[in-house]
Amino acid sequence: MEFYTLSNNVKIPVIGFGTWQTPNDDTGVNAVLSALKAGYRHIDTAQGYGNESAVGKAVKLSGIPRGDIFITSKLTNSMHGYDNTMTSFEQTLRDLGTDYVDMFLIHWPNPLQYRETWQQTNAETWKAFEELYEAGKIRAIGISNFRRHHIDELMKTAKIPPAVNQIRLCPGDTQDELVAYCKEHDILLEAYSPLGTGKIFSVPQMRETAEKYGKSIAQICIRWSLQNGFLPLPKSVNSDRITENLDVFGFELSDEDMKMIAGLTGCVGFSNDPDKTNW
Ligand code: A2P
Numbered sequence: 001m002e003f004y005t006l007s008n009n010v011k012i013p014v015i016g017f018g019t020w021q022t023p024n025d026d027t028g029v030n031a032v033l034s035a036l037k038a039g040y041r042h043i044d045t046a047q048g049y050g051n052e053s054a055v056g057k058a059v060k061l062s063g064i065p066r067g068d069i070f071i072t073s074k075l076t077n078s079m080h081g082y083d084n085t086m087t088s089f090e091q092t093l094r095d096l097g098t099d100y101v102d103m104f105l106i107h108w109p110n111p112l113q114y115r116e117t118w119q120q121t122n123a124e125t126w127k128a129f130e131e132l133y134e135a136g137k138i139r140a141i142g143i144s145n146f147r148r149h150h151i152d153e154l155m156k157t158a159k160i161p162p163a164v165n166q167i168r169l170c171p172g173d174t175q176d177e178l179v180a181y182c183k184e185h186d187i188l189l190e191a192y193s194p195l196g197t198g199k200i201f202s203v204p205q206m207r208e209t210a211e212k213y214g215k216s217i218a219q220i221c222i223r224w225s226l227q228n229g230f231l232p233l234p235k236s237v238n239s240d241r242i243t244e245n246l247d248v249f250g251f252e253l254s255d256e257d258m259k260m261i262a263g264l265t266g267c268v269g270f271s272n273d274p275d276k277t278n279w
Helices: 026-038 052-062 082-096 118-134 148-155 176-184 196-202 204-213 217-227 239-244 255-262
Strands: 003-005 011-013 042-044 070-075 101-106 138-144 164-168 188-192
Touching (some): 042 052, 052 070, 101 118, 101 164, 118 138, 118 148, 138 188, 148 176, 176 188, 196 217, 204 255, 217 239, 217 255
Parallel strands (some): 070 101, 101 138, 164 188
């Protein structure tokens, strides 16, 4: 597995195993175990996914040394603020069965319950993140679903800049301005829903491109994500697909095809505007 280097010099495997909608039961444990067996060394979970204990169980069962696996989790929407962050982070450690996480993200910039106070609340949350980072309990801190104005606001009080912004990035949903802004500020883009949560499989241009390269549509998407400098987080509970989604290093998409895929505007919908969601 290849690595990106984060702005604080921590190395992160270039593909992560996504677990959104992966259940917190044997199916979830087996999915993460299959991923680890297939060679993934980066697992992306969240308090809000409700499956941290399945992830923790799989990590233990795999027998792979903890230090060889990069685990990301995210602060849930109902627990913003300094004290809430501290409390819920301890629960994350218990659920994952570990004494540190590799990365911890603010999952959403302005959940509904903080919609009027998100600027102040994120500043307090981030202070807790920075303390946990300084204490060695988190190796890198970051954000998710932040748009430019949320990042600018956070930077007014942050001592440590976010190492990543995890956003929805997939064919036809490329958030170009935000991507350029993050790249300019050395914030790595993590791409969730790199397969458009499965919707990409019915897009004819993707089928044609997959045939042309002799690859699957999923492999084309993941390769496209990597060639953009993103860190894709494909999700699957099927062991064959899990293996397939990692087999993306032996070919290269042409510039022309990269542009064509980016230009499939809206083919799998668009990311939610955090300022307008009702959660
Ligand atoms: P499953 O979990 O049954 O494999 P995203 O990563 O964009 O959220 O997309 C996840 C969706 O794509 C899931 O429905 C998953 O189904 C499906 N999926 C993941 N990998 C593949 C693959 N290689 N081929 C077909 N479907 C896939």
